[in-house]
Amino acid sequence: MTDIEKTIEIEVMRYHPEQDASPVFKTYRIPYASDQSVLQGLQYIKDYIDGTLSFRWSCRMAICGSCGVMINNQPKLSCKTFLRDYYPGKIRVEALQHLPIERDLVIDATDFINKLESIKPYIVPREARSLEQGEYLQTPEQLARYEQFSSCINCMLCYAACPQYGLKPEFTGPGVLALLHRYNADSRDGARADRMQIVNAEEGVWGCTLVGYCSEVCPKQVDPAAAVNRNKVNSTLDYFLRFLMPGGGESG
Amino acid sequence: METIKVDIAIVGGGGAGLRAAIAAAEADASQTIALISKVYPMRSHTVAAEGGSAAVTQAHDNLDHHFHDTVAGGDWLCEQDVVEYFVAHAREEMVQLEHWGCPWSRKDNGHVNVRAFGGMKIERTWFAADKTGFHILHTLFQTSMKYPSIRRFDEHFCCDLIVENGRCHGAVVIEVATGKFTFIQARAVIIATGGAGRVFRENTNGGIVTGDGMALAYRHGVPLRDMEFVQYHPTCMPGTGLLFTEACRGEGGFLLNRDGYRYLQDYGLGPPDPSPRNKAMELGPRDRLSQAFWHEKQKGKTIDGPHGQVVHLDLRHLGEKKLHERLPQICELAEEFLGVDPAHAPIPVCPAVHYTMGGIMANGETASPLAGLYSAGECSSVGLHGANRLGSNSLAELCVFGKVAGSEASKFARSVTSHHSGTLEKQAEDVKQQALGIITRSGGTERMAILRTEMAQSMEDGCGIYRTGTAMQATCDKIDELRERYRNLNIDDRSSTWNTEWLLAIELGYQLDVAQSMVYSAINRKESRGSHQRLDGYEQRDDVNYLRHTLAHYNGDAAPRIDYMGVRITKSRPGIRAYGAAGEKAEQERKNREAASD
Numbered sequence: 057m058t059d060i061e062k063t064i065e066i067e068v069m070r071y072h073p074e075q076d077a078s079p080v081f082k083t084y085r086i087p088y089a090s091d092q093s094v095l096q097g098l099q100y101i102k103d104y105i106d107g108t109l110s111f112r113w114s115c116r117m118a119i120c121g122s123c124g125v126m127i128n129n130q131p132k133l134s135c136k137t138f139l140r141d142y143y144p145g146k147i148r149v150e151a152l153q154h155l156p157i158e159r160d161l162v163i164d165a166t167d168f169i170n171k172l173e174s175i176k177p178y179i180v181p182r183e184a185r186s187l188e189q190g191e192y193l194q195t196p197e198q199l200a201r202y203e204q205f206s207s208c209i210n211c212m213l214c215y216a217a218c219p220q221y222g223l224k225p226e227f228t229g230p231g232v233l234a235l236l237h238r239y240n241a242d243s244r245d246g247a248r249a250d251r252m253q254i255v256n257a258e259e260g261v262w263g264c265t266l267v268g269y270c271s272e273v274c275p276k277q278v279d280p281a282a283a284v285n286r287n288k289v290n291s292t293l294d295y296f297l298r299f300l301m302p303g304g305g306e307s308g
Numbered sequence: 309m310e311t312i313k314v315d316i317a318i319v320g321g322g323g324a325g326l327r328a329a330i331a332a333a334e335a336d337a338s339q340t341i342a343l344i345s346k347v348y349p350m351r352s353h354t355v356a357a358e359g360g361s362a363a364v365t366q367a368h369d370n371l372d373h374h375f376h377d378t379v380a381g382g383d384w385l386c387e388q389d390v391v392e393y394f395v396a397h398a399r400e401e402m403v404q405l406e407h408w409g410c411p412w413s414r415k416d417n418g419h420v421n422v423r424a425f426g427g428m429k430i431e432r433t434w435f436a437a438d439k440t441g442f443h444i445l446h447t448l449f450q451t452s453m454k455y456p457s458i459r460r461f462d463e464h465f466c467c468d469l470i471v472e473n474g475r476c477h478g479a480v481v482i483e484v485a486t487g488k489f490t491f492i493q494a495r496a497v498i499i500a501t502g503g504a505g506r507v508f509r510e511n512t513n514g515g516i517v518t519g520d521g522m523a524l525a526y527r528h529g530v531p532l533r534d535m536e537f538v539q540y541h542p543t544c545m546p547g548t549g550l551l552f553t554e555a556c557r558g559e560g561g562f563l564l565n566r567d568g569y570r571y572l573q574d575y576g577l578g579p580p581d582p583s584p585r586n587k588a589m590e591l592g593p594r595d596r597l598s599q600a601f602w603h604e605k606q607k608g609k610t611i612d613g614p615h616g617q618v619v620h621l622d623l624r625h626l627g628e629k630k631l632h633e634r635l636p637q638i639c640e641l642a643e644e645f646l647g648v649d650p651a652h653a654p655i656p657v658c659p660a661v662h663y664t665m666g667g668i669m670a671n672g673e674t675a676s677p678l679a680g681l682y683s684a685g686e687c688s689s690v691g692l693h694g695a696n697r698l699g700s701n702s703l704a705e706l707c708v709f710g711k712v713a714g715s716e717a718s719k720f721a722r723s724v725t726s727h728h729s730g731t732l733e734k735q736a737e738d739v740k741q742q743a744l745g746i747i748t749r750s751g752g753t754e755r756m757a758i759l760r761t762e763m764a765q766s767m768e769d770g771c772g773i774y775r776t777g778t779a780m781q782a783t784c785d786k787i788d789e790l791r792e793r794y795r796n797l798n799i800d801d802r803s804s805t806w807n808t809e810w811l812l813a814i815e816l817g818y819q820l821d822v823a824q825s826m827v828y829s830a831i832n833r834k835e836s837r838g839s840h841q842r843l844d845g846y847e848q849r850d851d852v853n854y855l856r857h858t859l860a861h862y863n864g865d866a867a868p869r870i871d872y873m874g875v876r877i878t879k880s881r882p883g884i885r886a887y888g889a890a891g892e893k894a895e896q897e898r899k900n901r902e903a904a905s906d
Contacts, residue, residue, distance in 0.1 A: 074803055091547065091614070091645075103757030107800035107809040112347075114514035117550045117641060119442050120351045136644050158485050159806035165348065169462070177450035179409040191406040193418030199411060206411050206443065210350055235450075242409065 062088035064143055066097050068109065069150040071157050079157065081148075082106075088139055094147060095123055095134040098161075111161035118275055121209035124216070125161050126150040131213035131273045152216040154225070167225065168212055171232040175254055177239060182246030198243040205238035208278045214270035220263055227263035228254060230270035230280030237283035240290075252294050261287045309480075309489045309736060314340040314459070315721040316714075317479055317494035319466045319521055321345030322352030323441070324685025324706035324713070325500035326448035331714025333455035339718060342492050343452070344461040344481055346516065346811070350449045353502050353514045354706065357441025358553035358637060360433035361703035363398035365422050369430040371395045376880060376895075378701060381427040381593050382665075382694020383838035384855065384882040385534065385875055390672045390691040392878065394701075394708050401707035402434050410447040411436050413634075423634075424558040424584050425700045427593035427887075431558075431586070433700040438553050438637045444703055461492070465811050466520060468739040469497065469681070470732050471528045475724075476681040477732050480739045484811065487804025489743075491736035495721035496680050498713045499525060499668060500706075503686035505538075507823040508661035508771075509764040512544055512551040521687040523818035525668045526825065530676045531859035533689035533873075534666035535822070536830035537839045539697055540773050541662035542597035545645060547615035549660035552638055554699040556623055557590035559634050563597070564620040564654065565609040571619075575600040577888040588888040595696040595839045596887065598659040602773045613656050620654035627651070659773060663702065665693040665839065666829070669859065674713040680720060684713035691857075691876070695838020747810050752798035756809070759797070760816055763790050767823055771830050776844040780831040787824045788867065794820055825860035825868050832870045833858060851882050 063085050071079040086100045095113055102109045111134075112122040118136045125134050128148050139147070155163035185192060214230040215221050221229050228236075236255065240248045255261050264284045271281040316332050318325045321343050329343045345352065364374050374395040379386045402420070406412055412420045413435050425433040436443040452458055464481040470491065471477065478493040504519025505511040526532050542563070543552040557563070560583060565571040570589065573580045577592045577600070584591055601619060604610050610617040623631060623638075628651040631639055635650075642648045642655050667689040674682045674690060684690070685706040692705055763786075770783025794817060801809040835850035836842050861869040886894040 072803065073805055102809070104755075107756070108803075110806040110808045112351075114347060114351055114516045115353065115356045116514065116548060117356060118644075119439065119637070120347075120353075120355045120514060122347065122351045162806050164485075169348070172450070173453050178454050179407065179451075181407070185407060187400045187403050187407070191403050191412070191420050194414055195418045196414050196416060198418075199414055203411050206446070207439070209355075209442070210348075210446075239409070244407075244409065 064088040064139055065146045066101065067146055067148045068098070068101065068161070070109070070160055072159055088143055090138070090140040092139045093135050094127055094137045094139065094149065097139060097147070098134060098149065110159050119209060121211035124152050124211040124213045126153055126216065131216035133211060133213070133275050136275065152212060154216050154218070154222040155212065165212065168210065168215065168231065171228055172210070172235065175232060175236040175251060176247055177235055179239065179242065179245050180247035182244060192244045194243050202238045202241040205234045205241065205278060205283050207276045208234050209276055211275065213273045213275060214280050217269040217273040219267055219269070220265055224263060226259045228259050230284060233261060233287065234278050234280035234283040237287055252291070255287045256291050256294060261291055309491055309733070309740060311491045311493055311733060311736070312342065313493045313726070314342040315494065316496050316498065316717045317342045317344060317492045318498045318500060319344050319479055320352070320500035320502060320685070320687070321349030321460070322500060322502055322685065322706070323354035323445055323448060323703065324710040325349070325498070326445070326452050327707050327710025328498050328500060328684055328714035328717070329458045330448065330452055330455060331711040332718045333457045335715045335718040336722065337457055339457060339721060341458045342461055342494065343458055344464050344466055344479065344492065346463065346465045346484065348462050349460070350446055352445060353517050354441045354445040356512070356514060356551065357444070357703055358438045358551060359425060359555035359558065360423060360435035360440045360700045361402060361444065362425065362428065362433050362698070362700040363402045363704055364395060365399060365420070365432050365434070366430060369432055373429045374432065377428050378692070378698055379694070379880045380883070380885050381698040382696055383849065383885055384880070385694035385837060385857065387672065387691025387876045388878040388880060389876055393672060394692055394705065397708045398704040401704065401711065405444060405447055405707065408447050408451045410443050413437060423555060424586055424591055425698070426554050426557065426591050426597070427587060427698040428700070429586055433558065435555065438555055438635045441703060465814070466524065467743045467814055469524050469528055470735050470739070471678065472727070472729070472732060472735070475679040477727055480736050482743065482811070485806060487807060489740045491733060493727070493732060495724050495726065496682065496717035498717050499681070499683040499687055500685045500710065500713070501687045503664040504819065504822045505661045505664065507763060507767050507819045507826070508538070509768040510544070510549040511661040512541055512549050518815040518819050519822035520815065520818045521683065522668055523821045525676060525678070525681065525683065526821060526860070526862045528678060529862065530678050530681065531669045531861050532666060532822070532825045533669040533857050533859055534695070534829070535664070535826045535860055536771070536833050536858060537665035537695050538661055538771060538826065539594055539663040539665060539839050540598035540659040541594055542601055542659050543621050543657040544660035545641070546613050546618050546656055546658050548645070550641060550645065551662070552621060552641070552655060552657055553635070554594070556621055556635060556638055558584065559630065560584050560626055561590060562622040563590055564622050565604050566611045567609065571604050571609060572597065572600055575603065576886065576890055579889055587891055592887045593696055593698060598773050599841060601659050611656065616658065618656035618658050621657045622654040623650045624652065624654065663697055665695065665697050673716045674709055675716060680724070682713045682717050684709045695840060743814065746797070746813050747799055747802045747807065752796050754793050754796045754798060756797060756813055756816060759790055759793060763787065763820060763823055767827070771827055774841050774843050775830060776842065777831060778844070780827055783827045784831060784867070787820060787827055791820050791824065791865070821862070828868050828870055829858040829860050855882060
């Protein structure tokens with residue numbers, strides 16, 4: 057059989073708040089090709105079988121962070137998950153877990169955005185510098201201390217992976233803590249003391265129970281678990297330094 | 309319907325919209341700013357820009373070089389005063405992004421590094437590995453959270469502008485999650501909605517790049533300028549069109565045909581030095597490289613692939629270490645999507661539509677002919693790119709002119725009084741009814757995906773790398789037909805919660821209008837210039853008749869009305885556009901002429 061004749065089944069979670077009390081599953085049979093992504097499968101359904109299926113997507117190349125879903129129970133970007141990895145088996149696509157569902161595969165991202173806004177996700181300059189003075193100097197080594205954490209695409213797969221977030225939605229969570237660390241670890245920034253209050257809080261790094269699944273599912277190798285663990289060390293040092301130097305320490 | 313009054317409404321939350329919002333907030337903290345985006349701003353397509361952003365940086369470079377590269381790269385269809393302003397302000401914008409935290413790649417001494425890019429005489433492209441757009445977008449998005457006067461309307465879809473007595477008064481938006489309409493009444497409006505590459509079949513663009521803002525301004529009488537100039541990027545993924553950045557070649561990558569031969573040397577781009585030579589071979593401009601691919605294909609020198617003809621982008625000689633440091637995303641894309649490890653095998657590539665040079669007509673201050681309406685970024689035709697954009701000029705553009713748009717809109721909003729007439733609300737109500745009409749009317753028989761596919765195929769057939777009158781006429785006819793059939797659209801989804809099918813239908817309406825402006829602009833330009841190349845007796849550039857901008861005027865159900873306006877020349881008379889050794893010779897002759905006339 058050539059690719060042209062092959063098909064594959066996708067079982068998709070459907071939920072419409074105006075009609076459904078709870079999510080239901082619907083199965084669609086679509087043409088199979090080894091280089092087709094699950095996103096392309098969903099697009100095929102919407103274009104040719106059922107126009108009412110709703111899901112987010114845009115760039116198709118794993119950088120815009122829109123298309124996170126559960127695929128056979130694992131949080132994944134649908135644009136870079138391929139039908140060939142499941143064929144001839146069935147694929148089951150659901151909305152990201154731990155997040156409220158707005159419709160079908162669309163989750164409510166408000167909590168993530170609010171948390172992101174809460175951490176001062178911008179440089180508060182350690183030293184003022186005018187544009188005429190040019191760029192701040194930052195060596196490749198200094199860049200390497202935060203670059204990986206700046207690569208977070210805000211896809212929220214780590215929130216769907218995090219058992220703590222599932223139990224306690226007030227937990228700041230892996231992605232936002234990684235971004236917090238990104239700014240704290242940046243040689244240009246001077247707002248570390250402010251952000252350490254978020255790190256130290258109950259909803260901060262101490263909410264993490266070290267499962268590490270967040271880093272496993274991260275599609276960009278950001279390794280949020282490493283950021284969280286580094287901040288547990290920082291938080292501990294911060295706690296002791298506070299006794300020695302009121303106003304907080306500059307540890308780590 | 310609720311009306312929310314603000315000073316400035318910005319439609320589009322990508323790089324240009326965010327930069328405009330920050331500029332407006334910094335210009336006057338007492339003004340209220342609505343930042344409207346149909347997605348969360350960090351999903352905007354700026355995110356997918358890879359290679360970098362141009363600004364004169366090195367001691368042996370100067371603004372004049374960047375100016376000449378841009379103007380010649382645009383085949384002299386650039387507004388030269390705008391180019392002068394751009395090159396003079398690009399560096400401070402890059403430094404500003406650095407101050408805001410952009411993780412630019414560095415040299416060992418801590419200064420920002422620059423790389424070579426196509427058509428640029430000297431290395432001046434700032435980069436953050438090969439995710440420059442991603443980092444610029446996230447830096448701007450996160451920095452925008454500092455400004456309390458910026459009120460975001462995330463996942464709000466703009467369905468029309470409100471215009472009265474020759475002035476723009478705001479926009480009507482739909483909250484995607486609920487279907488709720490809001491009239492955002494504003495003293496000034498900035499459109500920053502990006503390009504329209506999705507009207508073509510094979511393209512590098514995200515699904516959201518549907519020309520929304522272009523169509524909205526156009527329908528309200530603002531001309532779309534130079535819409536026939538659509539950029540094909542030469543190195544894209546066959547089948548999907550995903551982008552392999554020009555930085556692959558900036559770092560030293562080769563383009564090879566089926567014989568393993570660096571074929572660009574046969575198209576006036578040689579000599580084929582083993583290491584990158586600026587403005588030669590693989591570092592020629594995008595239009596020339598895509599055209600060379602087309603010729604190789606005609607000659608049977610390309611390679612058969614499952615999604616059509618390809619050539620090879622060979623990065624093997626760069627070595628694994630450099631590839632992972634400078635081009636990590638390219639490695640990831642090649643490995644995950646194609647199963648190719650670029651350190652050990654060449655990547656199959658072909659040209660795909662990437663960028664719309666034209667857009668909403670704007671002057672050097674980003675103002676449109678409609679009072680109170682500004683535009684910035686890819687949706688805008690401020691006059692920077694002419695007939696072909698140079699790689700890495702667009703990220704710099706959205707910063708430089710995003711900032712201008714923000715401060716100009718702020719100034720305009722201060723200078724005008726608020727409008728109290730109830731007629732605006734009445735108009736907004738009409739807009740709502742019209743948008744709802746798409747999902748409430750019944751009996752439609754046309755499937756949206758079919759119309760979209762026919763449009764995209766026809767645009768590729770008629771407005772591709774090389775064009776003929778016959779093929780363009782067929783596309784004109786096809787787009788006219790599709791606009792007719794669009795009225796008979798069938799929609800499955802009639803609900804108000806996350807009804808993406810409804811919004812896709814509105815977008816398709818935008819796309820058809822923009823596509824029509826492109827093909828009618830193209831068929832009327834009877835010459836070859838930059839990315840507009842004809843094979844039917846108009847193979848040469850014709851400065852006597854066509855050293856002028858095309859203006860497409862919306863004409864309701866009929867085809868657009870086309871007319872022209874002059875090009876502002878300040879210091880570079882149209883000359884021979886040449887690259888490689890021929891280009892160096894031509895530049896020396898130009899310098900000799902200038903020296904003689906001084």
